[in-house]
Amino acid sequence: MEQRLFLLTLLCTTYAAQQDLSEKLFAFPLDKGTSNVKLFASVEQPITALTLCMRFFSSLSRGQSLFSLAVPSNDNAFLLYKPQIGVYRLHVNGMSLDIHGLPDVTDEWNSVCWTWDSSNGFTTLWINGKRSPRKILEPKATLTGAPSIILGQEQDSYGGGFDPNQSFIGDITDVHLWNSAISPCEIRSFMEGSAFVPGNVLNWKNLQYSITDSVYVENSDFDKLICF
Template sequence: MYAPGAVLALCLPCFLSGNVFGYDYGEDYSDSYYNEISNGDRLKTGATQIPCPPQDFSRWDKLFIMLEDSQMKQNMLVQQCEDMVKAEMDTIRKELHKLNNNKACVQASENTCRCVSEQMNHNLNQAMEQLREAADMYQAQNNETLQQLVQFSRNQASRLTKLESNSLLGASLGQVAMKSFSAYPKEQEASTTDSGKLERALMATAADLQRVHVQLALFQRATAHRYLPSGCEMALLFPMRSKHIFAEVSPSMSMSLQSFTICLWAKVTQSLNKTVLFSYGTKKKPQELQLLLARRSVLLTVGGETHLVEAHSVVTDGQWGHFCAAWSSEQGLATLWVNGENVARVPGVAEGHVLSGDGFILLGQERSRSGVYRDLDSSVAFTGKMTGVNMWDHVLEAERIKEYANHDGSCDCRGNVIGWGVSEIIPHGGAQYIN
């Protein structure tokens, strides 16, 4: 029977060498350790067995295999979402292309667009349900993985606490314990290093999972909004380029203004040399105020084309964009904003000018010089979608314009001259509201 002190001195090296965590250093290490004992010592010890045999734990392998599976499922889910959205957008683009090639679309546009809208709603509802189910499944898997990681981290902390307690206890044993401790400096250092690496890996994994959760939540909200930006529930659809298709706006106050800010969301199918977003004109000046697109550029005119502000390479066909134009008569300063970024700033534009108050506002088209609708020009007509049209009688601050360009929840902010959802906007021809 061994004395209690001798047993404790015999087992202390195992606790300090890292075997308390279950590390298996392999047969080579064990053999090399015991081969270092001299033959004389080997004869003395006789058939004494190893005090603390190494144990084979596979939880490390299982843990990292589980993390790899989670990453692979994440990539598969993101790829599936992208493929699903791309397929739906291709279907919509093909249907709109068929509408453009149909000569009888003007007469049957209302029924056709209604059918397309119902099909789009059905397809988007199915896609949203699939995405919600996939997101719930992936979130459940992530939560399970995080719980396992947290539990494993707690176990490691408990083992480190035991190791520190054993170290303090070994210090009281005197010279024998100190010799045993000095025989394993490299193993103790390796154990501490591995623990630090594990902690950093766990923190990085938790941060990655949190970012994936945020991205999935944003994508789910965008799908719930049926691809309409800014949280708007409806939009104006201009199905084709035609002089008969436009929308007329009735402002909430007089257009006799010395300053203004116009903001709107637009998704243009194809921008030509001149594509009208917003136009205000009178009998004497049919194009007194205009917000235009020209290929990949956005333009603003005040008081006629002689006062022109332009920003290049800021427009992309087939994508939603937030466009704002601001002007002040006092300083003649005109600015253009695209997606919350200031893209043009020009002083001396129509300085001292005052807009006439007896004109007409059109969306997707400009007033003809004769003032008759049948004389409108189809080559400048807008085709695509438009939403969140607002106008103020003053220049907005830069921070507010950036806030309105946010894709999530800024559609409730309305202008005092034109307020989306408040001011009367009447579609003509094949233009119609969709949701």
């Protein structure tokens, strides 16, 4: 009986569901160092530009990982990390920079978009309708190899190496990823909850994912929240 329960648990945590998650969210309610969601994507190689958009709701003041993309040669290939309230850390190909001064809030929904283009290295972060100054991060870099994409944990090795002190606690919804730097108009539409072209790498309306440990799919309470 115990062996059957173990096999059933293993199947439940490794099975990759694919579904439309419109009006749904991933809830990470427990302070556990293993809870995560793995996202599956087919990406043209090599990766030379990306845009990430997502929304999150959290009470945490400590550091936490919002989005972690690793490739076999680099565990911080494209990582959005929040070391503290009001600070976002962008990692590309192992290099990083900190963004300060954007309208970051706790216990409310935050809408985030991050663009990076290796042709000139330009990277820009948008939080709740306000953008950072354009910065340069890893110009001419390319990300190669099958990506490992994780929500809720930072990968310190390809597909693993999680640190409980960097885990996410809260809710995540509307995760989209493009293999280009999308336009400010598209970003504005996402921020305002208006119609936009979904991500061509990760699409929340057609998402393939697997859940490990205490993560739950719940109804979203984000309803075109306009706070800018």
